[in-house]
Amino acid sequence: MxxxxxxxxxxxxxxxxxxxxxxxxxxxxxxxxxxxxxxxxxxxxxxxxxxxxxxxxxxxxxxxxxxxxxxxxxxxxxxxxxxxxxxxxxxxxxxxxxxxxxxxxxxxxxxxxxxxxxxxxxxxxxxxxxxxxxxxxxxxxxxxxxxxxxxxxxxxxxxxxxxxxxxxxxxxxxxxxxxxxxxxxxxxxxxxxxxxxxxxxxxxxxxxxxxxxxxxxxxxxxxxxxxxxxxxxxxxxxxxxxxxxxxxxxxxxxxxxxxxxxxxxxxxxxxxxxxxxDGEGATKFISVTIEGGRTEAECALAAYAIAHSPLVKTAFFASDPNLGRILAAVGYAGIDDLDQNLIEMHLDDVHVVTKGGRNPAYREEDGQRVMKQSEITIRVNLGRGQATTTVWTCDLSHDYVSINADYRS
Missing domain, CATH: 3.60.70.12 (L-amino peptidase D-ALA esterase/amidase)
Incomplete structure (x- = not known):
């Protein structure tokens, strides 16, 4: 749907x-x-x-x-x-x-x-x-x-x-x-x-x-x-x-x-x-906003790394707050001089990561509450500058596989 x-x-x-x-x-x-x-x-x-x-x-x-x-x-x-x-x-x-x-x-x-x-x-x-x-x-x-x-x-x-x-x-x-x-x-x-x-x-x-x-x-x-x-x-x-x-x-x-x-x-x-x-098999609409980049281009690298990741997308389908997958995607996005100790991450209103590590105040049930919503915003601050960008994606469900496996039939 x-x-x-x-x-x-x-x-x-x-x-x-x-x-x-x-x-x-x-x-x-x-x-x-x-x-x-x-x-x-x-x-x-x-x-x-x-x-x-x-x-x-x-x-x-x-x-x-x-x-x-x-x-x-x-x-x-x-x-x-x-x-x-x-x-x-x-x-x-x-x-x-x-x-x-x-x-x-x-x-x-x-x-x-x-x-x-x-x-x-x-x-x-x-x-x-x-x-x-x-x-x-x-x-x-x-x-x-x-x-x-x-x-x-x-x-x-x-x-x-x-x-x-x-x-x-x-x-x-x-x-x-x-x-x-x-x-x-x-x-x-x-x-x-x-x-x-x-x-x-x-x-x-x-x-x-x-x-x-x-x-x-x-x-x-x-x-x-x-x-x-x-x-x-x-x-x-x-x-x-x-x-x-x-x-x-x-x-x-x-x-x-x-x-x-x-x-x-x-x-x-x-x-x-x-x-x-209306993405094939989508159950959630996800906004990925990257802030604090030196350029919009490097913000886009991080945003697309998150939005393309099958591990991130399947976690959101399952409402599983396995949010380290998001940090991993930021890390391999291609920003060579990224300082991981400056990264902050929010899931809607929930502050998940501070100074590159788990926020002591973060509770997994808060992350799961957000991930059960039909519309979710991931916000990552790179701590490098003033640039920002947003991309939009969806989760990856069982139905995506079924739709594409059956497309020609």
Whole structure:
């Protein structure tokens, strides 16, 4: 069961002027499930994205990078689930391009104006004929208020759709930001299998979009981990239709630029945290905050060491206050000159470690009380400086093994 996560209320997801979403059942892998989506953009929209750092990346990732580099006029996205089109060689590239051609022909666009996305099983041939056959129905279904259904249509092992929406005021005008994401396993930073799509009608200079999407990813999708596996298909896309009536944002350090950046990060963090809450087999949502580092980078080393540790994660699943595992993870994180005698550690309000050793006032029953909660914060102070960072993870349960052992069946 997801950890304190419920399906989004469609009424809470504000339409973004200039964006329509259509979803259909194409039978990509299984019959009778929504598995093919299109996102259609009005002319004048700007698009930017960040993608997996896995060198063995999927065909659609490679083509998205090409098209974003070559075209400043992206008008459509096509997303299929059930098949990742990764590990498919040149044939996978041909099939991904054929998907772009098919959608472009139906919309009277250039194939370079289409971005393809796939998620699902690796090393299986993309059934491009089924996708092409389903595209007319997906286009016919395209509506501005289809965000909740689209969130459902991109799911794989997710148990719940993930979506979030927010409205802010810029220059006296209402601006909308709405997004969807999917992911429940194979989640690790660099990008953390996940897909994310966020759209806004903010009138922001297209040249600023790559900076915005990178900042949003670094504060959200690159701060989550479930199992330490970096997917072949991770993609996070930011769309700005630029239809809001405020003055164009040309400087992200301006008041409107900062407000837009903060709102985009908030939406992205909600979507990223929803992925952790719906982690495969997760029963607990864990925030790992590292304080007192010399740099944010070394704080991240310690945070990810804790969040990736199977020993730490299984202890939290069992509510077993075997908290020396956390200290061990900090020790092997890669901070070469770490002074263990300066380390302080808290589990929520419980002070577990002081000056590198067990706090004399710490009682194991207090640690166990916290570990039985569904939401937990681990806080470690390195005693080295002022830097801090937070990552989000979940526990590792029996169900994680079962879900991944049965995934292809």
């Amino acid at each position: 997801p950890v304190n996560l419920s399906a989004p209320n469609p009424a809470d997801l504000h339409p973004v002027p200039g964006v329509k979403l259509g979803i259909t059942m194409a039978g990509v892998r299984k019959a009778n499930r929504r598995d093919l989506s299109v996102i259609l953009l009005d002319e004048g929209s700007a698009v930017a994205g960040v993608f997996t750092k896995n060198r063995y990346c999927a065909a659609p990732v490679q083509i998205c990078r090409e098209h974003l580099q070559d075209s400043s006029d992206i008008r459509a996205l096509v997303i299929n689930t059930g098949n990742a089109n990764a590990g498919t060689g040149e044939d996978g590239m041909v099939r991904a391009r054929a998907t772009c051609v098919a959608l472009a022909r139906l919309l009277q666009l250039s194939p370079r104006q289409v971005l393809p996305f796939s998620t699902g099983v690796i090393m299986e041939t993309l059934p491009v004929d089924r996708i092409e056959a389903g595209l007319p129905a997906a286009i016919a279904d395209a509506k501005a208020d289809n965000w909740a259904v689209a969130a459902e249509g991109i799911m794989t092992t997710d148990t719940l759709p993930k979506a979030y929406s927010k409205q802010i005021t810029l220059g006296g005008q209402t601006v909308t930001i709405t997004g969807i994401s999917k992911g429940a396993g194979m989640i690790k930073p660099n990008m953390a299998t996940m897909l994310g799509y966020v759209a806004t009608d903010a009138k922001v200079a297209p040249a600023l979009l790559q900076s915005l999407v990178t900042d949003a990813a670094n504060a959200s999708f690159n701060r989550i981990t479930i199992d330490g596996d970096t997917s072949t298909n991770d993609s996070f896309v930011l769309i700005a239709t630029r239809q809001a009536q405020h003055a164009e944002i040309t400087d992200l350090t301006s008041a409107d630029g900062q407000a837009l950046r903060a709102a985009l990060i908030e939406v992205s963090q909600k979507l990223a945290q929803a992925i952790v809450r």
